[in-house]
Amino acid sequence: MFELPSGAEIQSIIAVLKANTGFFIPEIYLSVLFMAVILVDLVTKGRKNNVLSITTLLGLLGSIYFIFQQHALPSGEIFFGMYVIDRYALFFKYFFVVSGIIAVIITMADEQFNREVKSMGEYYALIISMVIGMIMMASSGDLLMIFLSMELVSFSAYILTGYFKRNRRSSEAALKYLVYGAVSSGLMIYGFSLIYGLTAQTNLIKISAALAAHGYDPLIMILATLLILAGFGYKIGAVPFHFWSPDVYEGAPTPITAYLSVASKAAGFALLMRFFYIAVPRAALPVEDVMGIDWVALLIVLSIASMVYGNVVALWQKNVKRLLAYSSIAHAGYLLLGVLLRDALGTQATLFYLTSYFLMNFGAFYVVTLIANKTGSENLEDYRGLGRRMPIAGAALTVFLISLVGLPPTIGFIGKLMIFSALLAKGSLYIWLALIGVLTSVISLYYYMLIPLNMYLRDSEQPEEKSFNPGLIANILMSFLMILTLWFGLFFTPLSDFARYSSAMFGITLQ
16 A cells, blocks of 8 residues: 655655755756846847847856766765766766857848847747757666656747748648657657556666666566667667668758758667666677677677668768758768767767867858858758859868868768777677778768769859858857867867767766
């Protein structure tokens, strides 16, 4: 029979919650910022100004101070094991906050918002909401917190994807995103219920201990794994859970497409790695284990399928945003190569690759936004002659695309080099995975270089070729991102060291 907690137990719970609140300051601050943006929108409703965007930018910048303060805190679990504070979580907190800042900056540059949107208050509030949800995903140490944080991110993303309400393409993308998201969430929560049925635990560390101590039914575990991977695979956009990506990336506002392709994907990987590294006992990992659950073999299949499918299908794309969507699927495959290693070098390589992908993908989408402002098109054929009409944009986009291929001297080359080096260091079994990664990167060279080919080597079909000037601030930001992409391709040690520092995860020691 269920018994209500006593007064002493309630007081003990309240005392623990109060003590743990000090570890939750960045999240509390961002929640206050969320409400502040809504209040600012109520005050400035109907006015054409940048108060909302500046408030959001300054607010997100301010959160970095509170995140930095958490480096002095000890690693551990808070809120009864629901939440985790460690260096791994701090890496992603910085990542998601800076991603939110870049998304706001790209939004400010996108002229389509001026034409189609009257109120921006909800938009910026939802971006902050996504930042909060993604931070919570990276710090979740419990199945319930994992599900709640993923749903917070998903609901915000559904609305932002369809924010151009009068745009049929945007509304269609939001509907498809919602349907795929609902199905994947249902599958994942059912997988969680099977794990709970096997272990009677929701905490990741306790799940691992229970599985290692008491064993598990192989068939139930395989079913639970496939269902959980459906949820994680949807979030990272890996094959065969990628079907939403091309349509959503093409139909969503370009700043949201960039945001989903970088930040939302990184949140999925943050969650996947924490679950895979902590909840899955090492006894279940050998590739030769065919009776039990084999996470490594499953991740290998997902990785190869994503690299091959993403790069091959991208060859036929004529819409630049859709091309980058299939590119994003391929990059999910490269990232999975680092995840499946489950060691310190693989984790460091994955975190570094996410950082490199942040720079080059956000940079590419920013330039695509500026070009769309001037040409009104995202079609590859309309990029003809743009290298002469928008010289800085053309140069920057070329550098970002070279980095996405993984060629020197860009940060993308270092990212892929670290992934492939981690595979080779693991042993001869993984050499063929590195080879597939190299070969698929060669395929990507063709479709990425179609864009510079059109910009520089093909003439525009329009009789007059007037130059397009995106503005001083836009040129400065493009140049800054381009320089960072090249700079960290040559001097990558600080980022590499920070990735190694951040690869320590509470509850496990990576070997």
